Amino acid sequence: MSDITLSQLTLMKQRGEKIAMLTCYDATFAAASSAAGVDILLIGDTLGMILQGHDSTLPVTLEDMVYHTASVKRGNAGSFILSDLSFMTYSSPAQALYSAGCLMQAGAHMVKLEGGGWLGETIRQLTRNGVPVCAHIGLTPQSVNVLGGFKVQGRDPQQAKALVETAQALEAAGAAMILVEAVPVSLGKKLSDAVTVPVIGIGAGAGTDGQVLVLHDMLGLSLTGRVPKFVHNFMHGQMSIQDALKSYVIAVKEGIFPAAEHGYRE
Ligand code: KIV
Ligand code: NA
Helix, strand or coil, X not given: CCCCCHHHHXXXXXXXXCEEEEECXXXXXXXXXXXXXXXXXXXXXXXXXXXXXXXXXXCCCHHHHHHHHHHHHHHCCCCEXXXXXXXXXXXXXXXXXXXXXXXXXXXXXXXXXXXXXXXXXXXXXHHHCCCCEEEEEXXXXXXXXXXXXXXXXXXXXXXXXXXXXXXXXXXXXXXCEEEEECCEHHHHHHHHHHCCCCEEEXXXXXXXXXXXXXXXXXXXXXXXXXXXXXXXXXXXXXXXXHHHHHHHHXXXXXXXXXXXXXXXXX
16 A cells, blocks of 8 residues: 555545544554554654653654654555654754755655744755655744743733744745644644644644644553643553554544543633
8 A cells, every 4th residue: 555645634634534643663563553544653752752761852863763764664554654853953954954864765754843933944945855844833842941841832812823823934934734732722723724734733622633642642651650631541441552543543533532621721
């Protein structure tokens, strides 16, 4: 089976079909997730916490991301592969081009970077060079030390308006997907309505065009015992990991997940 394409994902938004994304770091889970119908496999820099045991994503290197992207590519059977540009690997357009080139050659179909309007030139150059870009906004974990912790973003109306303008500026610069993390439910919906590209949410309510969770979180595995409010354990009531993955895909597609209890209020 040929892999899902960016134009198919864009079409899903236009048709109102929800997009199911999960993080993925290795070949075996790539095979299981794509067989379960996960549309997008995200090689997230959360691997710094989930696989490596760090307390943030900052220690993750480009080499780490290339290694895991190549592993996921080998197991993938039909999903779209999205890879994170890790901390300090896209500080200039030239550096971003080099880093993204390594991820694309390892098997990524698109790269993701964290930040706002200042990334416009970087996004333009990447796209011009054949690299589609997903822009990650809202809570951006690589900036945890600037934000002063892992906090819900866009809670006051001023901030919410600024985030909508940021999403529009990123789309204008060529971003072909937006990922929004930890914002009020109402803002997740507003963001999705404000742009034509797919908006994937995590802790952003049911109104986004798709959902993403960290694989280990949704399988009920936690290193620290701290699980964010927006996570649901999909192993509940399931006999196997494969069934849990399938039930996640169904819950996203049918709009059952996320439920009200997973969302943040303004
Ligand atoms: O690195 C990651 O897993 C992510 C998701 C939390 C969206 O960026
Ligand atoms: Na990430």
